[in-house]
Amino acid sequence: MFAWLKEVATVVVIAVVLSFLIKTFLFRAFFIPSESMVNTLDVDDRIFVNLLVPxxxxLSRGDIVVFRxxxxxxxxxEEKADGPFTWVQDGLTFVGLLPDNSEQHLVKRVIGLPGDHVVCCDAGGKLTINGSAVDEPYVNPAEVPQARNFDVVVPEGKVWVMGDNRNHSADSRAHxxxxGGFIDLDDLEGKAAVIAWPLxxxxxxxxYPDVFRNVPAAP
Structure with a gap:
């Protein structure tokens, strides 16, 4: 009996250690709390983020990123009252067995890289990057995006991000x-790679590399 319990405990410890290492160096799970990325990401989706990007x-234009x-x-x-199993949930989140739902992260799509000149919008209502207009198939087709005019050049070490659900996304435009509405590259947790839940x-x-294929390099 003792040998069996020891074997089970060993397996559990190995699983926790591997999960912690994966969460620390490769992938981390996050929870989607808002509708800012609909239809790409729905509320309550769980995603895995590749920590090896950037x-x-x-990093590439079009990447979906999670950032602090x-x-x-x-x-x-508001601080939530501790429940009887809060420490268990916190521990499982820490080692990577539960998604991070601390609500201190955001998820958006990278539109402008360092040096890019991003403008909204041209005469046809399209976003332009370095003078090249782009068609954006990832934008929520259920609504006609309300134009928020801007003309920015992304500084070194930063990115310009926007939500796919343009009318319901407090992204770079709103800040x-x-x-300047820019996000520091150092604040990026990584690139969202997979929706893991619900099944x-x-x-x-x-x-969407084809969307940005003809965008010239930043000056």
Whole structure:
């Protein structure tokens, strides 16, 4: 009996250690709390984020990224009362067995990389990047996006991000009075790679390389 319990305990410890290492160096799970990325991501989706982007692998236009809210985009979160199993949930989140639902992260799509000149909008109502207009098939087709005019050049070390559900996304456009609406590359947790839950929505996430194929390099 003791030998069996020892074997089970060993397996559990190995699983926890592997999960912690994966969460720390490769992938991390996150919970989607808002509708800012509909239809790409729905409320309550669970996603896995590739922690190897933007380093050592490079970031691309169109990537969906999760980033820490160091700019104060989110309202203050009230501390939740500790329940009888709060420490268990916190521990499982820490080792990567539960998604992070701390509400201190945001998820958006990268539209502008460092040096990019991003403008909304041209005469046809399209977004332009470095003078090239782009068609955006990932934008929520259920609504006609309400234009919020802007003309920005992305500084070094930063990115310009926008939600796919343009009418319901407080993204870079809504925070131009705070550091220009730009997000620091250092604040990026990584690139969203997969919807892992619910089961009927499991899929890899596309960064639509064809959309940005003809965008010239930043000056």
């Amino acid at each position: 380093e050592p692998f490079s 809210d160091t700019k104060g985009w989110l309202p203050p979160v 131009m009075d705070s550091d 009927n929505r499991i899929t890899t996430l596309d960064n």
